[in-house]
Amino acid sequence: EDQVTQSPEALRLQEGESSSLNCSYTVSGLRGLFWYRQDPGKGPEFLFTLYSAGEEKEKERLKATLTKKESFLHITAPKPEDSATYLCAAQGGGVFGNEKLTFGTGTRLTIIP
Amino acid sequence: DTAVSQTPKYLVTQMGNDKSIKCEQNLGHDTMYWYKQDSKKFLKIMFSYNNKELIINETVPNRFSPKSPDKAHLNLHINSLELGDSAVYFCASSHAKDATSGYEQYFGPGTRLTVT
Numbered sequence: 001e002d003q004v005t006q007s008p009e010a011l012r013l014q015e016g017e018s019s020s021l022n023c024s025y026t027v028s029g030l031r032g033l034f035w036y037r038q039d040p041g042k043g044p045e046f047l048f049t050l051y052s053a054g055e056e057k058e059k060e061r062l063k064a065t066l067t068k069k070e071s072f073l074h075i076t077a078p079k080p081e082d083s084a085t086y087l088c089a090a091q092g093g094g095v096f097g098n099e100k101l102t103f104g105t106g107t108r109l110t111i112i113p
Numbered sequence: 114d115t116a117v118s119q120t121p122k123y124l125v126t127q128m129g130n131d132k133s134i135k136c137e138q139n140l141g142h143d144t145m146y147w148y149k150q151d152s153k154k155f156l157k158i159m160f161s162y163n164n165k166e167l168i169i170n171e172t173v174p175n176r177f178s179p180k181s182p183d184k185a186h187l188n189l190h191i192n193s194l195e196l197g198d199s200a201v202y203f204c205a206s207s208h209a210k211d212a213t214s215g216y217e218q219y220f221g222p223g224t225r226l227t228v229t
Binding site for chain 1: 169
């Protein structure tokens, strides 16, 4: 069964203090690894898709990387508005149209001004 | 311009009632999903429809019945509501580009269902 595990569960950083969030996955036939941001009371907002080991994607202060077993979301010099829950999800192989998205439980990130 | 919308945003009802949640997407996507997010914020897929055809049906009680009148709409009807059904329900949509690549899903704002 596909599994996605995120760590840490919660992370508090001072504004400007860089860090990384971890996502470990066990998925047969990985089709894509996704990162989402979720603010309280809202739906997950798509950030990145990574398709193969070694791939990197960047957006503002965020950079996502992928290995064969893990993905990291690096946050550089974060600001208070980066506070949110960050969700990782993996999409495995399967019959076309039947590829499930398996989510981790998220990392709740708080940036202290 | 809202991409994936859901109504209602909040739904409070009593045990045993029947209720529906509606979802619409204007992204032109051909696949739509329902997810349940529990109190621990864990998102789990319930159903997916591709071109109005049911594709994924996870282990969900028969009291939950999705209906897709067209590619842009996917509604969720729940019969005989139970306390354990209380959660946030998210609709999502995606466009399947091909059979080998993953494709991102776009989520609605969620419907918070409270069963008393």
